[in-house]
Amino acid sequence: MIQSTDASTADDAFAADLLRGHTDTIVLGALRGGDKYGFEIYRDIRDATGGVHEIKEATLYATYRRLVRDGLVEAYWGDESQGGRRKYYRITDAGRAVYRRNVEAWVATRDVIDSLLRPEGRS
Amino acid sequence: MTTVHRLLDGAFSGVVLTPELQDLKEEMRANLLARVAELEAVGVPPAESARRAFDELGDVQALIETESGLGPDAGSPASASAPTSGPASAPTPRSAPARPAQSVAAAAQRNKVRPHPGFVVGVVLAGLLALGAATVLALTVAGVVTGAALPLCAAAGAALAAGWIVTTSLLQETSSNHPLPSGRALGYGLGSAAVVLGLALVASGLGLGDALVAWFVPAGVALVTGVVVLSWLGATQTNRKKAWVREIAAEQMAAGNRFEEDPDAAARFGVYTAVIWIVAFAAFLVLGFTAGWAWSWLAFVGGFALMMLVLARLLFGERKDQDRGSHRD
Numbered sequence: 068m069i070q071s072t073d074a075s076t077a078d079d080a081f082a083a084d085l086l087r088g089h090t091d092t093i094v095l096g097a098l099r100g101g102d103k104y105g106f107e108i109y110r111d112i113r114d115a116t117g118g119v120h121e122i123k124e125a126t127l128y129a130t131y132r133r134l135v136r137d138g139l140v141e142a143y144w145g146d147e148s149q150g151g152r153r154k155y156y157r158i159t160d161a162g163r164a165v166y167r168r169n170v171e172a173w174v175a176t177r178d179v180i181d182s183l184l185r186p187e188g189r190s
Numbered sequence: 191m192t193t194v195h196r197l198l199d200g201a202f203s204g205v206v207l208t209p210e211l212q213d214l215k216e217e218m219r220a221n222l223l224a225r226v227a228e229l230e231a232v233g234v235p236p237a238e239s240a241r242r243a244f245d246e247l248g249d250v251q252a253l254i255e256t257e258s259g260l261g262p263d264a265g266s267p268a269s270a271s272a273p274t275s276g277p278a279s280a281p282t283p284r285s286a287p288a289r290p291a292q293s294v295a296a297a298a299q300r301n302k303v304r305p306h307p308g309f310v311v312g313v314v315l316a317g318l319l320a321l322g323a324a325t326v327l328a329l330t331v332a333g334v335v336t337g338a339a340l341p342l343c344a345a346a347g348a349a350l351a352a353g354w355i356v357t358t359s360l361l362q363e364t365s366s367n368h369p370l371p372s373g374r375a376l377g378y379g380l381g382s383a384a385v386v387l388g389l390a391l392v393a394s395g396l397g398l399g400d401a402l403v404a405w406f407v408p409a410g411v412a413l414v415t416g417v418v419v420l421s422w423l424g425a426t427q428t429n430r431k432k433a434w435v436r437e438i439a440a441e442q443m444a445a446g447n448r449f450e451e452d453p454d455a456a457a458r459f460g461v462y463t464a465v466i467w468i469v470a471f472a473a474f475l476v477l478g479f480t481a482g483w484a485w486s487w488l489a490f491v492g493g494f495a496l497m498m499l500v501l502a503r504l505l506f507g508e509r510k511d512q513d514r515g516s517h518r519d
Binding site: 104105106107109110123124125126128132136137138139141143149150152153154156157158159160161162163165 | 213216217218220221222223224225228246247248250251252253256257365366368369370374397402427428429430431432433436467
């Protein structure tokens, strides 16, 4: 188990691994409230972790493409007249269903891990 | 600002810009510009902010390799985890997975979802209610039922049954579909109920024959409301198919591309079609003058059936020209 006094880098790696393992679900979650383009999704994730952790944008680009291929999100180009055109993502009904299922699975797993990794000194 | 463009060009240099890569590059450009704007807003100098935004991206080269089909995991995880029941497959291009036909059935079996018993019981009960309501409405139209109360109950019952069946069906996860979000499912249910209510009221009004306005005005309101709700839901509907269904559909689309890959087959099909319809027309005339015009249309049915057989043969049959090299399927 990771001691909190050990090294903060070990904590970081642990948390970053966990985050990365749920990238698809995190992106789906970020899109639930409305359509977003890549940087908005990235910023939402970064800000949600208080800027401590981030999922690299290169990872996110691969995720978007996988989600589009599986029909969980739809992509469309915005109509910005200035600068680069932004590619927006919209969650589909399939995406919402998968999101719900993944969150349920996460809650169940979290409970198991919570009971297995109980901090010392507590029963 | 220009440095972002230059950095992007640098990252994408040396690879063939497929439409997919071009798309990725443009998407990255807009996102980089947004990040640069964010950095500049907190006082980072332009040149440095471009460099920082680019460095923050992560492993761009790996991403580009993956997207151009060179990387190790070019396929989707879904297709990578799907067991390949065929012989150890030779390396295939990423968009054309060679998959034997029986694995479609295997995929359907693997992803099978059984309906909930409660859902089945509910739909059967609603079906019985709908049947009863339809009987009453039919009797009303036939003029057997005279009072207004019974048709009114029947209309309400039919609407309730339709709404119930539509809503609960859409909320079900099936083998090929994800369940619809509950709000939208309820919307479809209410829309269907309104349309059924409207139609039932029109039927009742026609059957009873009196006080038409009292029946037709609410019927019209219900119908219009239902149609508007259903149209809006239909226009905003997004994908709800599961990933494995989309994969199989994409493969079947590829099978239909044979005419594109094989112009000879397309030309043959054109000639065959012309011959079939000329013969069918001749047979139509012959039959018309001999057996009588009542039977002559059978010639066209026969011609259509023959054309579909030829189409199936050309699209899915064995290829005779395999020795020409490229063994595509």
